[in-house]
Amino acid sequence: MSVAQAKAAARAAAIAARRAAFAVGQGTAADRLAAVLAPCRGAVLAGYMPMRTEIDPRPAMAAHLAAGRGGRVCVPVITGQGQPLRFREWHPDAAMAPGAFGAPVPVAGDWLVPSVLIVPLLAFDWRGYRLGHGGGFYDRTLEALRARGPVIAVGFAFAAQEVEELPVEPTDQPLDLIVTECGVIRPGT
Numbered sequence: 001m002s003v004a005q006a007k008a009a010a011r012a013a014a015i016a017a018r019r020a021a022f023a024v025g026q027g028t029a030a031d032r033l034a035a036v037l038a039p040c041r042g043a044v045l046a047g048y049m050p051m052r053t054e055i056d057p058r059p060a061m062a063a064h065l066a067a068g069r070g071g072r073v074c075v076p077v078i079t080g081q082g083q084p085l086r087f088r089e090w091h092p093d094a095a096m097a098p099g100a101f102g103a104p105v106p107v108a109g110d111w112l113v114p115s116v117l118i119v120p121l122l123a124f125d126w127r128g129y130r131l132g133h134g135g136g137f138y139d140r141t142l143e144a145l146r147a148r149g150p151v152i153a154v155g156f157a158f159a160a161q162e163v164e165e166l167p168v169e170p171t172d173q174p175l176d177l178i179v180t181e182c183g184v185i186r187p188g189t
Contacts, residue, residue: 006167010131014123014161015053021158022053029181030059033156036179037116040152042069046087046114049075049096049104055181057118057156062092074112076137077105084141087112116152117142119175124155125166128174128187142173152176159183 001009037045037060047061048054061073074087078100089109099105119138121130132138138153145151155178162180178185 003167003169007131007134010163010166011122011134014131014163017160018122018158019053021160022055026055026158027181029055029156029158029179030057032181032184033057033060033118033154033179034063036154036177036184037064037118038067040064040071040116041067042071043116044072044074044087044112044114046074046076046112046117047090048118048120050120051101051103054120055156055158058092060118061090065091072112074109074114075105076103076141078103078135078137081135082140083137084144085137087114113148114145115150117145117154119153119155121155121157121161123161123163123166124157124175124178124185125163126185126187127165128155128176128178128185129166129168129172130155130175131163131166136171139171139173143171146173154179156180 045064047057050056075090076085088106094106096104123131153175155175159180159182
C-alpha cells in the first residue's frame with residue numbers, strides 16, 4: 001500500500017472518530033488550549049474557523065486577544081492550490097464571508113505572519129504528525145514559516161483522534177504540541 005493509499009484509509013477512519021467525539025462535546029478543551037497559549041501573549045496567533053466536526057478554538061483565540069500585551073489573532077486564507085496559507089487578522093466581531101472550501105474568512109483586516117499556530121487535523125500520532133484533508137496547505141505553510149524563524153505549531157483535536165502511527169512523507173511537518181480535552185501531548189517526551 002502506498003503512503004497516499006494509507007493516508008486515504010486513515011482519513012476515513014479519522015473522520016468517523018472525530019464525528020463521534022464531536023457528538024460528545026469538547027468539554028473544557030478550549031480552556032486548556034488558552035492555558036497552553038498563555039505564555040505566548042503578545043505573539044501573533046493563527047487560529048482557524050471550525051468546520052463540520054472540528055474542535056472549536058475560538059474561545060482560546062478570544063482569550064488571547066483579551067489577554068492584551070499586543071497579541072493579535074489571524075485566521076488562514078487559501079489563496080490557491082499548491083500555495084501556502086496567508087493569514088488575515090480576526091477578532092470576534094469581524095465581518096466574515098465564505099472562503100475556499102467554505103471556511104469563513106475575514107472580509108477585511110491586516111495580513112499577518114503568525115509565530116504561533118493552532119492547527120486543525122483529522123488525526124495525530126505520538127510523534128506529533130498530523131493528518132489533514134490532503135491539500136498540504138499547513139505543511140507548506142509551516143515549512144515556509146519555520147524557514148523564516150521560530151514557530152510553534154499546536155495541534156487542537158479530540159483525544160479520540162489519536163492514532164498509533166500515521167504514514168508520513170518527507171513534506172509532512174510535525175506539530176510541537178497537541179492539545180485535547182484530556183490533556184497536552186508533547187511529542188518526543
